[in-house]
Amino acid sequence: MSSHPTPAASLEALYEGNHGWLHQWLRRRLGCGDDAADLAQDTFVRVLRKPEELPGIREPRAYLATIARGLLNDLWRRRSLEAAWLEAMAALPAQAAPSPEEQVAMWQALQALDHMLGGLAPKAREVFVLSQLEGLGYAQIAARVGLSERTIKRYMAEGFERCLSLMD
Amino acid sequence: MVPRQPSAPLDPGVIRQAARWLALLHSGSAGPQDHDACRRWRQADAAHEQAWQKAERLSRQFGAVPPALGVPILARQARVNRRGAMKTLALLGATVSAGWLGYRHAPWPDWTADYRTATGESRDLLLDDGSKLALNTGTALDVRYSTDERLIRLQHGEIYVRTAPDGSGRARPFLVQTPQGRLRALGTRFVVSQLGGAQAATHLEVLEHRVEITPQAGGRPLILEAGQQAWFTADGVQAPRPAAPPAAAEAGDAPGWTRGVLYADRTRLGDFLEELSRYRSGVIRCDPAVAGLRLSGAFQLADTDRVLDIVAQTLAVRVVRRTPYWVTVLPRAG
Numbered sequence: 001m002s003s004h005p006t007p008a009a010s011l012e013a014l015y016e017g018n019h020g021w022l023h024q025w026l027r028r029r030l031g032c033g034d035d036a037a038d039l040a041q042d043t044f045v046r047v048l049r050k051p052e053e054l055p056g057i058r059e060p061r062a063y064l065a066t067i068a069r070g071l072l073n074d075l076w077r078r079r080s081l082e083a084a085w086l087e088a089m090a091a092l093p094a095q096a097a098p099s100p101e102e103q104v105a106m107w108q109a110l111q112a113l114d115h116m117l118g119g120l121a122p123k124a125r126e127v128f129v130l131s132q133l134e135g136l137g138y139a140q141i142a143a144r145v146g147l148s149e150r151t152i153k154r155y156m157a158e159g160f161e162r163c164l165s166l167m168d
Numbered sequence: 169m170v171p172r173q174p175s176a177p178l179d180p181g182v183i184r185q186a187a188r189w190l191a192l193l194h195s196g197s198a199g200p201q202d203h204d205a206c207r208r209w210r211q212a213d214a215a216h217e218q219a220w221q222k223a224e225r226l227s228r229q230f231g232a233v234p235p236a237l238g239v240p241i242l243a244r245q246a247r248v249n250r251r252g253a254m255k256t257l258a259l260l261g262a263t264v265s266a267g268w269l270g271y272r273h274a275p276w277p278d279w280t281a282d283y284r285t286a287t288g289e290s291r292d293l294l295l296d297d298g299s300k301l302a303l304n305t306g307t308a309l310d311v312r313y314s315t316d317e318r319l320i321r322l323q324h325g326e327i328y329v330r331t332a333p334d335g336s337g338r339a340r341p342f343l344v345q346t347p348q349g350r351l352r353a354l355g356t357r358f359v360v361s362q363l364g365g366a367q368a369a370t371h372l373e374v375l376e377h378r379v380e381i382t383p384q385a386g387g388r389p390l391i392l393e394a395g396q397q398a399w400f401t402a403d404g405v406q407a408p409r410p411a412a413p414p415a416a417a418e419a420g421d422a423p424g425w426t427r428g429v430l431y432a433d434r435t436r437l438g439d440f441l442e443e444l445s446r447y448r449s450g451v452i453r454c455d456p457a458v459a460g461l462r463l464s465g466a467f468q469l470a471d472t473d474r475v476l477d478i479v480a481q482t483l484a485v486r487v488v489r490r491t492p493y494w495v496t497v498l499p500r501a502g
Binding site (some may be wrong): 085087106113122130133140160161167 | 178191192197225227232243
């Protein structure tokens with residue numbers, strides 16, 4: 001189906017020539033050798049999944065760094081989501097504690113939503129969440145966050161556009 | 169059947185149109201003609217309907233998350249300057265968890281409030297001078313007592329205040345500050361609510377003696393007498409009105425919520441549900457067709473699900489729970 005030559009040889013070269021460098025690069029940003037090793041591995045797995053791009057790579061380290069940066073962002077986001085989840089669960093009044101089944105459903109929904117909202121500006125994300133979770137109208141949100149209703153509406157349209165684009 | 173594969177990517181133009189419709193319909197001010205126009209747009213093309221189905225799935229995902237949990241989690245600021253934050257956290261050492269909490273919840277000033285109640289929670293406070301505060305659901309405030317004044321900063325929510333004479337010998341004034349202005353107690357009992365609603369206004373009801381209102385932007389102070397209530401904004405005070413005739417059980421008494429009871433006296437269902445929703449996590453939507461129905465009674469706030477069941481048994485309505493956090497009250501079918 002593909003007319004590309006098998007990428008294994010060049011992937012091997014890419015790995016041999018850059019794995020050590022990538023591991024160090026990640027380690028500097030993570031401060032943890034294990035995480036860095038995992039992400040370096042994940043980076044090469046991503047490369048492996050898109051063999052058609054291999055022949056066109058001119059700057060292997062820039063290419064790898066771009067992928068690794070994306071993975072690093074995902075990792076930070078996941079960590080901060082987990083920390084926020086634990087904090088918020090601990091802050092819930094006892095009578096509001098959800099059942100284990102509800103927690104699973106919530107956690108899955110939160111992961112999906114967090115991924116979709118990740119690219120929005122902090123203010124836009126706050127506005128979108130207030131509308132969609134608290135059911136507030138734009139006038140109420142405008143009063144709460146100190147923005148005009150026009151801006152709220154623009155943020156909402158951006159938020160919906162982003163979410164719909166990212167859903168499969 | 170829709171002649172597309174479910175995974176076929178939608179045209180970005182269609183997604184943008186759908187996003188605009190959604191932004192219009194969620195505004196809180198969309199009318200029936202807006203909904204009709206949107207329905208026509210959906211029917212005009214299979215791709216439009218497909219985009220709409222995605223929107224409904226998105227709505228279900230939000231519906232699976234209780235607001236009390238989801239708002240702080242999804243609107244957290246942790247991704248901004250996270251490296252700087254990590255460094256700060258490392259320096260803070262022992263105080264890490266407090267610093268982390270304050271940092272993440274920066275957009276909600278109430279997370280740093282001296283006293284706060286969660287949705288559905290209420291609590292009583294006894295202050296140093298013997299004054300008593302009752303905090304209703306979803307309330308945040310700071311207590312700032314100094315040598316010159318006794319100041320309560322109400323960030324949002326609702327409080328019932330019963331002041332005590334200042335025993336310090338200095339006769340310090342008792343003040344309640346809201347974003348809209350300042351109240352000076354000239355008597356002993358009143359209720360203040362700052363619900364951050366559409367009007368961004370504070371509501372004051374005086375139960376005993378008098379309270380003076382000074383709006384934030386200046387203007388003449390106005391004194392409210394016992395039995396009067398008024399809304400005010402930063403710019404001025406609305407004409408005071410007589411307080412709503414209290415249900416027999418609470419005449420001249422502290423409001424029902426201080427005892428965990430919500431009273432209705434021929435109250436419109438729409439208003440009742442709006443009030444009830446303050447005591448639960450999540451959203452209660454009321455179909456306009458039944459919002460005008462009236463109901464009376466004393467309802468226990470400790471179990472709002474039970475209250476909804478009673479409403480469904482008493483009136484010609486049905487309560488649909490899409491999730492525990494997303495409740496819709498509709499006309500009873502057939």
